[in-house]
Amino acid sequence: MLNPLDDTQVDIEKVLLPEIQTLKTFAEQTFLDTYASQNTEEDMANYLADHFNLKLLTEEVISSDAEYYLAKIEKEVVGYFKLNYGQAQTEVVDENAVEIERIYASTQYHGKGVGKVLFESILQIAQSRAASFIWLGVWEKNPRAIRFYEKCGFVEFDKHVFVLGTDEQTDLMMKLELKSNS
DSSP states (O other), rough: OOOOGGGGGEEEOOOOOGGEEEHHHHHHHHHHHHHHGSHHHHHHHHHHHHHHHHHHHHHHHOOOEEEEEEEEEEEEEEEEEEEEEEGGGSOSTTTTEEEEEEEOOOGGGGGHHHHHHHHHHHHHHHHHHTEEEEEEEEEEEEHHHHHHHHTTTTEEEEEEEETTTEEEEEEEEEHHHOOOOO
């Protein structure tokens, strides 16, 4: 069993084009680990093909309105997140907001502090952009994630539909207001 990450260095690195395949492989695996048991194989396959293909990931990585980051421990990828800005947000809640579209850790690192490191990095990035708040959508049937976001200070403010393959699911929209730097 792994020890908590108290003394372990977790490096957060912005994804660059040479790491697209690493991102794709890790993103697909964490998505499968999180949702495969609660969705059909066909819906999962369709979602992965539509949202984690190399063409789309490349477009997103080179976009100025989206950023991917990998979390690594001694070069092993243990987590990642994707942030959207401005018009790249899945729903433009506020031009000055930052959307966390994806945030995942490897299952073997759940409860070990990787999520906290990812969130702290997101918070720093949002503050450096002088964002008014951070928001995200989280599946209403993912209580572990909802508890994590609530622990980080997020509150529910709306709901929206998330389509996984042919299945329309409900996401809770949650946000965290950021203190003004002025």
